[in-house]
Amino acid sequence: MKRFFGIALTLVLFALPAFAGTKPQTVIIPQKVQIGSTQLPAGDYKLTWTGSGSSVQVTLTQNEKAVVTFSAKAIEGKYEPGVETMTDGGVTVLETIQLRAVSLVLENASHSGQ
Numbered sequence: 001m002k003r004f005f006g007i008a009l010t011l012v013l014f015a016l017p018a019f020a021g022t023k024p025q026t027v028i029i030p031q032k033v034q035i036g037s038t039q040l041p042a043g044d045y046k047l048t049w050t051g052s053g054s055s056v057q058v059t060l061t062q063n064e065k066a067v068v069t070f071s072a073k074a075i076e077g078k079y080e081p082g083v084e085t086m087t088d089g090g091v092t093v094l095e096t097i098q099l100r101a102v103s104l105v106l107e108n109a110s111h112s113g114q
Contacts, residue, residue: 024048025099027060033085033094035060035106038068040094047097049074049104058097058104071107072097079103 024046031042045060045067052074059069084096097104 024061027081027083027097027099029083029094031085031092033083033092035068035070035094040068047099056104058106072104073107075103075105076101077103 025048027045027047029040029042029045033040040060043062045062047058047060049056049058049072051057054073056072056074057069058072060067079098079100079102081100082098083094084098085092085094087093095106097106
């Protein structure tokens with residue numbers, strides 16, 4: 001019986017990271033940003049995502065309404081929560097959303113050194 005519980009506990013622990021993106025997290029975007037063709041005003045957003053690795057679909061919602069969905073690459077690690085942007089032709093473009101355990105790099109985001 002103890003062996004069964006040990007195996008079950010191990011399976012649960014390995015399954016938790018797969019569900020990490022399903023729990024909404026709050027992201028603060030401090031200024032107006034561009035995501036693809038969508039202009040996103042500054043504010044607090046709920047973030048959810050599905051998938052893993054280089055195939056992640058991220059959704060930002062505000063007031064229970066999906067505002068934007070985009071593709072990203074999830075990189076696991078320890079990060080200081082926040083966002084990274086760049087200015088291109090006077091437009092501030094969102095490049096990365098960092099959560100404590102994962103960094104979500106937006107598809108087509110250009111970073112120096114890449």
